[in-house]
Amino acid sequence: MFGKSSKPQNRIDSLIGATTRIEGNVLFSGGLRVDGMVRGNVSALPDQPGTLVLSEHARIDGEVQVAHLVVNGTINGPVHAMESWNCAGGRAGQRRCALQEHRNAAGCRGRGAPGALRRSR
Numbered sequence: 001m002f003g004k005s006s007k008p009q010n011r012i013d014s015l016i017g018a019t020t021r022i023e024g025n026v027l028f029s030g031g032l033r034v035d036g037m038v039r040g041n042v043s044a045l046p047d048q049p050g051t052l053v054l055s056e057h058a059r060i061d062g063e064v065q066v067a068h069l070v071v072n073g074t075i076n077g078p079v080h081a082m083e084s085w086n087c088a089g090g091r092a093g094q095r096r097c098a099l100q101e102h103r104n105a106a107g108c109r110g111r112g113a114p115g116a117l118r119r120s121r
Helices: none
Strands: 014-016 021-023 026-028 030-034 037-039 042-044 050-054 059-061 064-071 074-076 079-087 101-103 109-111
Touching (some): 026 030
Parallel strands (some): 014 030, 021 037, 030 050, 037 059, 042 064, 050 064, 059 074, 079 109
Antiparallel strands (some): 101 109
């Protein structure tokens, strides 16, 4: 999905506010912060790696496909973090994230429960 390695975005280009609920898929580029709820898939645009940040009370019910991911909230669905991820006490892939550092089977380095996040094939 992403041709070359990229760095996580330091800026947020789009925000889904705490009182916002989206029903449907979300496609984005750059940085996206979710404080509210999304019922649908969340993906970075192809060939434009993006960074997704979920706040503590955020929730996504659907598949996530991004280059970089920071999870403080909840993701109920498959998670594909292509380059980096950080699970800061949230729930990803329907698993509780532990605070241990490891390299998962897909080669993504990050903090979280082994196998909670995986790379797409």
